[in-house]
Amino acid sequence: MKINPLLFLALLACPPLHAQELLELNAAQRCIYTGALMDEELYRFPESDRVNAWVKEIAELGDTEINFEVVQTNVENVSAVLDGEKRYLLYSLDFVEKNTELEVVVALAHEVGHHANGHHFSAERRKTEELEADQFMGYVMSKRGFTMPDIEAFLKKLPSSYELSFEDRRLVVGEGFDKAGRSMQINSLPFDNNPQLDELTLPGFPWPPPSCNARFAVPVSSFAGYRTLGDVERKICTALDAKGYAQRSYFSVPNGFAIVTQLEQYNAEDGTARNDRTRWLDYPAKDNFAGVLDYLKSFVMPQKGYFRLFVFVATNQPFGGSAQRVSKDQAAAWLNLGFNKLPRSLATAPFSAGYDVTALVYEFEVPESNRKPIQKCPAPLFDAKTHLQKSGIAAGLGF
Ligand SMILES: [Zn+2]
Structure with a gap:
């Protein structure tokens, strides 16, 4: 990573501001759960233990690694970003606090699904990537004990920002949901x-x-x-x-x-x-x-x-x-x-x-x-x- 020498000196000269540290990030390659806009300047706010615990649980249920940094910042809700080789999961604490657990976990799981699938957020693969992220989300939500009607209600409440129909999303979420159901049924049985x-x-x-x-x-x-x-x-x-x-x-x-x-x-x-x-x-x-x-x-x-x-x-x-x-x-x-x-x-x-x-x-x-x-x-x-x-x-x- 290139470090701007002036910025480096500035960092040496003054201690970092923990409360509102500028998050240097090129967020051009991203999915944002709803709303396509993002503030020009993003700030790093203190971590939320609750969100970190949910992300850890999502990764475990989804059989994937946390190959991204989780940052509380001023995004509208939740966003997955790829900046060069580095991956981020950004979230708004306001969104987390004003919505139900199901709604927050659905949005987080969708964005983790992008990273789990190694997505690059290119325009031409947008639809495929969104559906893959939704399938991962369905898989995780099923393992976490939520029901399809719960998830469907949320898909209707917060539709995709990327022109995907409710039906398309319901189909792939259902695939992920069924896959998890099969794997749980089989794993719950002693093999011998x-x-x-x-x-x-x-x-x-x-x-x-x-x-x-x-x-x-x-x-x-x-x-x-x-x-x-x-x-x-x-x-x-x-x-x-x-x-x-x-x-x-x-x-x-x-x-x-x-x-x-x-x-x-x-x-x-x-x-x-x-x-x-x-x-x-x-x-x-x-x-x-x-x-x-x-x-x-x-x-x-x-x-x-x-x-x-x-x-x-x-x-x-x-x-x-x-x-x-x-x-x-x-x-x-x-x-x-x-x-x-x-x-x-x-x-x-x-x-x-x-x-x-x-x-x-x-x-x-x-x-x-x-x-x-x-x-x-x-x-x-x-x-x-x-x-x-x-x-x-x-x-x-x-x-
Ligand atoms: Zn997405």
Whole structure:
């Protein structure tokens, strides 16, 4: 960060004013919960323990880290800001004190959702980012015990400032809400003795799988001596964990199951995963910036990006591919549609003769020209085995 030498001297000369310290911040990239305006000068006011506790709780319920600074300031309500590489969550104590707990937590959770998703608040992704933040909010509010009608009432009371309809928002908040409901139901059951888990139907993976994937039969030797589907699942998950694929989702397939990983960005040169800053972003972005201009340019001039996700299918059924293709957005949504655990009835099912594991890799390219994703089909950049090796998953599976 550049420090203005005059300001630096001024800071040395006089002690900081705790009550009203100027908050030096470029808030051009932001979401503000309602009202699009922001004061020109923002001041840093003393922290509120209550708000800090809520933010901590939201991050824990949303399975995310606090990768931002929380500041009480003179914003209208609550705002998420990205200034260069630094993220802020700004809030008005006036807003906090004049509204109900539900209303404040909804607004905070929406803004935390922007940071959890690594959003950049660009005009062209505005709608997508707002809906993703709302989905996160629905997830957190469900886990916190609020009801959909409560949230819907609030969405009506304080509509989005970004031209999103109530219906659009209700839909994605409901998705987040349902996802949390499933994950809580499953997590509340002890894994080893949970007949109720099987009463929750594991969602089916599209079958046969959508076409345009590269596929590879994982060598039988990887699972030699394995007796149950649960054994196989644990080996795959250990290999995925070792390479940072912590987010994944379970589906049923005929006589077996499928594990889907989160959509990730990879390097087109060699098939390795991109660095942690860009790997999980769902739009193209540079790994490094040569300077401020380069950084700003990246928002105006789209980058080219390569995306992939892995699906591991364990079944004894032969399968081909359906004529249906899958879009990048549909594939990314798989992560939210499946279970977070393999039900016991499947985990204890025998991994017997005729069973094997096939890895499917779906590749997408987002070209520089228009950012509209293209499925890499029928000419994938790499074959499935190369993807598995370069991602490091193959090593964990022993080939
Ligand atoms: Zn927003």
